[in-house]
Amino acid sequence: MIAPALPAHSEGPHRFEAVFAPDGEQGWKALLLGTDGYRPGSVSWLSTWSDRSAAASAVSDARGPLRQAGWDVGPVLDETCCPTFVAYRDGWRIEVGSQGVVDADRVGVQASVTRAAPALALPAAVAGAALGAIAGWWMVAGIAHHIRRRPAAETLPAVVLFVIGSVALLPATAVSALALGQALSAPAEPIPVWLGFGFVFLRLGAWIGAGLLTIAVLTIWRRPGLDDARQVTQSRPV
Numbered sequence: 001m002i003a004p005a006l007p008a009h010s011e012g013p014h015r016f017e018a019v020f021a022p023d024g025e026q027g028w029k030a031l032l033l034g035t036d037g038y039r040p041g042s043v044s045w046l047s048t049w050s051d052r053s054a055a056a057s058a059v060s061d062a063r064g065p066l067r068q069a070g071w072d073v074g075p076v077l078d079e080t081c082c083p084t085f086v087a088y089r090d091g092w093r094i095e096v097g098s099q100g101v102v103d104a105d106r107v108g109v110q111a112s113v114t115r116a117a118p119a120l121a122l123p124a125a126v127a128g129a130a131l132g133a134i135a136g137w138w139m140v141a142g143i144a145h146h147i148r149r150r151p152a153a154e155t156l157p158a159v160v161l162f163v164i165g166s167v168a169l170l171p172a173t174a175v176s177a178l179a180l181g182q183a184l185s186a187p188a189e190p191i192p193v194w195l196g197f198g199f200v201f202l203r204l205g206a207w208i209g210a211g212l213l214t215i216a217v218l219t220i221w222r223r224p225g226l227d228d229a230r231q232v233t234q235s236r237p238v
Helices: 028-033 052-061 063-068 121-148 152-185 193-198 200-220 224-235
Strands: 011-016 042-049 084-089 092-101 107-115
Touching: 042 052, 052 063, 052 092, 052 107, 063 084, 121 152, 121 200, 152 200
Parallel strands: none
Antiparallel strands: 011 042, 042 107, 084 092, 092 107
16 A cells, blocks of 8 residues: 555564553553653654655655555645655555654655544534534623622632633643644644644643633522522512
8 A cells, every 4th residue: 555655675664553652651641631752653664865855855756656556645845854745545644754864874764654534533523613612602601691690709719710711721722723724724734733632731731721610610600590589588678
């Protein structure tokens, strides 16, 4: 399958598989907080060249044979540093790119194959973003409605929790928006934006933000019957 992209002197295959943590380590901390070592699993081959110019030519030369073999070949990106392109066919993804200097005399070019994103991934992401936007609007509108009906001193703690939680969620929200935009506009980008979710502080901020928002909602939302009963009690003459 990947043979059209491989020079004759390629070394491999080499299997890379990181499951939420480098070196195969797993645990609730990595699953909960994420890890910078997570990358999509792949099988790769490495070829070496005498200089960067030869490596760049090898990357460019691999596009033609892949296209003739029926692959949907994307453009070469980052030509000034590490030229890379991706190709898709039948649910598979091939990435060919310069990996920089291997040692003092050689520059490496890696060709890797992995599964492409499922066909339903993009529609599901768009639907999830739409539902999330609706749910977020509904939550903010509901909180604003309850704030207007109550004294400021009573709602201040919930408002503070809501603001801090929203700020903590902003980085993860931005990464989600960028990842969705990349999937819609630049599916051939070799480095997916969603890798940002592997960063510990990003995922930790998302968990903290979600927890604070949940506490704020539970604090400020009460059953209308209790509010009405309290208002009736306060309005009765002594």
